[in-house]
Amino acid sequence: MNKSITRKLILRTLVIICLIVAAYFIIPVSVPIILAGITAFFLEPIVMFFKRKWKMSRKIAVAFIYIMSVIFISIICYFTITQLMSQIIVVSKQAPYYISKLSEMWLNMQDNISKYTEDFPAEVSASLQSTTMDFIKKIEESFLNIFNYTKVTAFFSEIPSLFISLLVYMIALFLFMLDLPKLKQVTYKYLKPSTAKKMKIISNRLKDAFFGFMKAHLLVSFIIGGVTLVGLLLIQPKYAVTMTLIIWLIDIVPFLGSIIILAPWGLYHLLMGNTSISVQLFILAVILLIIRRVVEPKLMGDHIGLSTLPTLIAMFIGLQLFGIIGLLTGPFFIILFIALKETGIIKLNFKV
Template sequence: MFKKWITKRTLTITLIAVLVILFVYFILPISIPLIIALLLALMIEPLIKRLEGKMGSRKWSVTAIYSLILGLLLLFGYFFLTKLIENIIQFAADLPDKMNGLIDAWSKIEARINTVLPDSVTTTINDEVQKFLLSMRDSIINYFNVENITLFIAALPELLISGLVFLVALFLFMLEIPKIKQFIRNHMYDSTYQKSLFVWQRISGSIFGMIRAAFILSFITWVFTFIGLLFITPENAMIMSLVICVVDLLPILGATGITIPWAIYAYITGDHFMAMKLLLLSIFLLVQRKVLEPKIMGNGVGLSPLPTLIAMYIGLKLIGFIGFFVGPIVLILILTLFESGAIKTNFKI
């Protein structure tokens, strides 16, 4: 009975499954810089081929594109990080005064509430709000304590090493992608290779299209946010628009996860005009995101807007944040398997 199942094919499939599980569990978590480098190299491979046709040399085309990417990363990193660190230091220095101002603002609001609600109700509300504000102030101050700053500084060497590994791996992957493809082809039957290539092209096109779509949406958000903040708080427009742009990549939080709390804070502290402008900016960002997202994301992953929206929503509900991206990819994978003939169905109604 067992001999029937113990075949070369079964042992091979079992071994591959075990290796995949071990890789996902042990190797994948520590290989993030390498994986990101490989994905980025695959994304820019068409550009490298196009430039290679003009320059006649892959090494020179890779060197040119890599130098451009490295220059942009260093330039962005320098300006963004220096400005961000400067604002974080200023924020930490001003935090106690801001929180005390928030508590004073609440005291004024409490005086208004006392004229409407019974004393027992206002006392309870005041106690809870005061506890919340004080605990939030203490938590934020404790977060910027010496111990946490020391831990962050201690982690910098590891981050630096990961960054260097990413940069070196990116250059090597850009050079070696043709050899990697040829190696894979040499170890597969031609029919299997053609089907795998078809599936890979569709899936990779969807993944890279989704990444491009996400960055396009965030770039559009950055443009509108930067322009809006120039009229609201011009001195912080650049750094805050960049922070909001990065946060906008998170589908659950989004840009309004920054602008709406900011508007609430401005209103509570008495700056009603600024709160109104931030609220209008939040509404505009929310509307443009919801209007553009299904269209741009659908074009990026190769699906029409409706299936893309359904897949993103179901993925988000099933497995949370990651499902927002995984949902459309799974749908593309299923459709691709049907198109490639890997899954065959003959049923009709």
């Protein structure tokens, strides 16, 4: 009996080790397929809603949602890329002017430093000038390091690979959306009834959290859009509506934000000598950043079923550990942990 148990234990351990090793090598190259499966899982309630509401077959409902998603993503990508390329062309045309303005600013800065420190002791004055020069030199080195030839060519060399990954993701997403009920049935065949019930509870909890997350994110984006419109009507009325629309569209994308538009815009006016407008744009960018960092955790907590404090902690720790992806997925890990605890899969019945 003991030998039989020992063999089973050894066999299970070997299987687990093999699965971990396989996952280590397979998961990194399967990211588009994994993301497609996760996306299909979260889109399933929308598919079911269309089936019930308009009495559609699953294929028609999936095709409709898929086409609408592709159109939406294509519009955002096209709009973002065209705007980015147009701005790059404008900046490249005006590059000589910017360089001359930077040279003037650099000379003025040196004159101001010398003028403001002329009454200081010689050592203090030399130290301040040296510190300022080192700081500016580091900024220059950082700028050149970001835009050096090697990194730029490496970035463009990755574009074909990214395009292939996007194509695989879109194809896999459509196939997952079609076959998700069959995949669920196959999965539940290998689970005990009690385990299958627990998995359904966990999946429903994650779905509710996902849609709550999307509602909260859209609500925050609308708030930021309203504040941006009011701010730009006071700062730059001529471009207020157009720039608000651009900022709002970019802010909807979780990986980007309003700062990606307002910071270069403020820097542009600073180089043009419009200091007042530049400062106002930077202040608006800071206000929008504060709104997102303060209001977002509150709305996220209310819509995904967590209080504000755990949501804030999860988002901050996720950001520190895994970057932007951690910021977005941090609260979901807490919800998953709570769901596992509620279903009894994780048991924490202890006292210290």
